[in-house]
Amino acid sequence: MTRPLLIIFLTIFVNLVGFGIIIPLLPFYAETFGASPLQIGLLFAVFSLCQLAAAPALGDLSDRYGRRPVLVFSLAGTVVSFVMLAVAHSVAMLFAARIVDGLSGGNISTARAYVADVTAPKDRARAYGLIGAAFGLGFIFGPALSGVLARISYTAPIWAAAAITLVATVMAWAWLPETVHRARAGTGNPFRYLPALLKRPLIRRMLVIDFVYWCSFAMFQTTFALFTARRFGFDAPKTGYVFAAFGVLGAIIQGGFIRPVVRRVGDKPTFMLGLVCGACGLVVSALVHSLLLFLLALVPLAFGIGFGHPTIASLVSLVAHGDEQGRVQGAAGAVESLGRTIGPVWGNASLEQFGEATPYISAAALLIMTLLLSIGFHVGGRDELNEA
Numbered sequence: 001m002t003r004p005l006l007i008i009f010l011t012i013f014v015n016l017v018g019f020g021i022i023i024p025l026l027p028f029y030a031e032t033f034g035a036s037p038l039q040i041g042l043l044f045a046v047f048s049l050c051q052l053a054a055a056p057a058l059g060d061l062s063d064r065y066g067r068r069p070v071l072v073f074s075l076a077g078t079v080v081s082f083v084m085l086a087v088a089h090s091v092a093m094l095f096a097a098r099i100v101d102g103l104s105g106g107n108i109s110t111a112r113a114y115v116a117d118v119t120a121p122k123d124r125a126r127a128y129g130l131i132g133a134a135f136g137l138g139f140i141f142g143p144a145l146s147g148v149l150a151r152i153s154y155t156a157p158i159w160a161a162a163a164i165t166l167v168a169t170v171m172a173w174a175w176l177p178e179t180v181h182r183a184r185a186g187t188g189n190p191f192r193y194l195p196a197l198l199k200r201p202l203i204r205r206m207l208v209i210d211f212v213y214w215c216s217f218a219m220f221q222t223t224f225a226l227f228t229a230r231r232f233g234f235d236a237p238k239t240g241y242v243f244a245a246f247g248v249l250g251a252i253i254q255g256g257f258i259r260p261v262v263r264r265v266g267d268k269p270t271f272m273l274g275l276v277c278g279a280c281g282l283v284v285s286a287l288v289h290s291l292l293l294f295l296l297a298l299v300p301l302a303f304g305i306g307f308g309h310p311t312i313a314s315l316v317s318l319v320a321h322g323d324e325q326g327r328v329q330g331a332a333g334a335v336e337s338l339g340r341t342i343g344p345v346w347g348n349a350s351l352e353q354f355g356e357a358t359p360y361i362s363a364a365a366l367l368i369m370t371l372l373l374s375i376g377f378h379v380g381g382r383d384e385l386n387e388a
Contacts, residue, residue: 004118005130007175012111013134014168015075018082018161020142020247021149024239027225029154033091037226041348043098044222045341050102052337056189056330058110067114068178075169077104082162086155117179132310136254140247147240154236190327190334197331206319209373211335213275213312216366217305218343220282223351223359230356232291246298253306262311267318271311272374278304279367286360304367 027040035043062070081101088094115131142161149157198204228234228242262270281301288294320328347359 003175004177004179005115007171008111008114009130009134011071011075011168011172011176012131013138014164014171015078016135016138017142017145018078018165018168020139020243021146021157021161021164022082022085022142023146023221024143024225024243025146025150025154025157025236027222028150028229028236028239029085029158030091030094032154033088033094035091035094037348037352038345039091040226041222041344041346043094044218044344044348046095047098047102047105048218048337048340048344050099051105052334052341054103054105055333055337058104059113062110062113066178067110067117068172068176071110071114071176072169072173074104074110075165075172077101079162079165079169080104082158082165086158086162114176114179132254136247136251140244140251143240143243143247145240147237147244150236150240157236157240190330193327194331194334197328203319203328203331205373205377206316207331207335209370209377210312210316210332211339212366212370212373213308214336214339215343216278216339216363216370217308218340219347219359219363219366220301222344223347223356226348226351227356227359228294230351231289232294242295242298246302249299249302250306253303254310257303258307258310261307267311267314268374268377270307271315272371274304274307274311275367275371275374276304277301278308279364279371280304282360282364282367286357286364 026043030040030043058070058074078101081097081104084093084097084100088097112131145160146157149160198207224243225234225236225239228239234242258270261273265273277300281297281299281304284297285294285301288297316328316332343363346362350358350362
């Protein structure tokens with residue numbers, strides 16, 4: 001691994017550790033200020049919405065002024081947002097912190113463009129695999145650290161997240177060299193070219209599938225803490241530990257299972273298998289009241305996510321012509337952000353109004369809808385692309 005790739009890997013890993021610390025903790029922390037489940041859902045949603053609004057501008061700034069300054073700015077914004085969370089004294093301050101984090105949250109897209117700058121095309125897949133590994137490791141160590149530190153106080157993990165992300169910021173500023181841009185980080189406002197893409201049947205169906213899938217996943221992820229607290233009496237440490245164990249299982253699945261399955265049956269059948277596993281895991285999780293059975297139900301759910309996340313990204317890339325990957329990926333990123341905005345709002349609101357099982361049943365229904373949309377849907381062939 002070259003030095004720039006090593007630094008970008010460590011930067012993303014450290015940043016994702018900080019992010020992973022916050023995810024299982026935020027619902028419990030927000031409740032101390034009197035936040036309702038709906039407000040907790042909005043806290044997750046506003047981050048995705050602000051990130052959607054800011055990402056095109058940050059990408060264009062990265063193309064114009066360089067990856068390094070934009071990456072440092074994004075990381076510094078995340079540090080500021082964590083400090084705001086730690087010193088918050090009201091729900092309004094929590095929202096302000098999430099807005100700051102979302103508006104400065106262009107670090108991942110900028111990092112991906114950086115990887116494209118410093119690698120040859122033949123080495124790019126392996127380099128992006130390292131980015132994926134940094135994601136996975138961050139979401140293992142982050143929740144585990146959150147669980148340990150939450151025993152001290154709710155603010156202890158947040159200060160740790162701020163310190164860890166500050167380290168990532170310093171690393172990027174001190175050691176990351178600037179690049180000669182060979183790939184665009186920004187593709188403009190995706191909503192400008194989204195209508196034209198939606199006129200093409202193949203891309204339209206893929207983007208709908210993408211939206212519904214990520215809406216379901218966001219619904220599960222952002223209601224997990226409140227679900228387990230209400231049904232099993234979990235506190236923040238227990239939630240962090242289970243999140244970390246779930247991350248370990250996901251890493252094992254993506255590291256040891258998905259490649260041979262995709263090689264044998266292909267991307268789309270693997271994706272559909274993941275949808276079935278995920279829906280089954282969500283339904284069982286919603287219905288059982290035994291902690292042991294609930295933890296066992298997380299296994300097929302982990303297979304669903306482990307099979308679903310990588311293959312849906314691959315399917316999105318297959319519906320685009322080679323010269324329009326940037327626009328299609330930008331459109332996919334936009335609909336994914338919309339899914340991560342709507343999912344938490346409905347999930348947490350329905351939990352409050354109809355009981356803790358409702359978000360998981362809703363998420364399972366969305367996965368079944370995604371499965372039905374995937375039937376008869378073919379990608380990867382030149383004819384299909386031309387017909388689209």
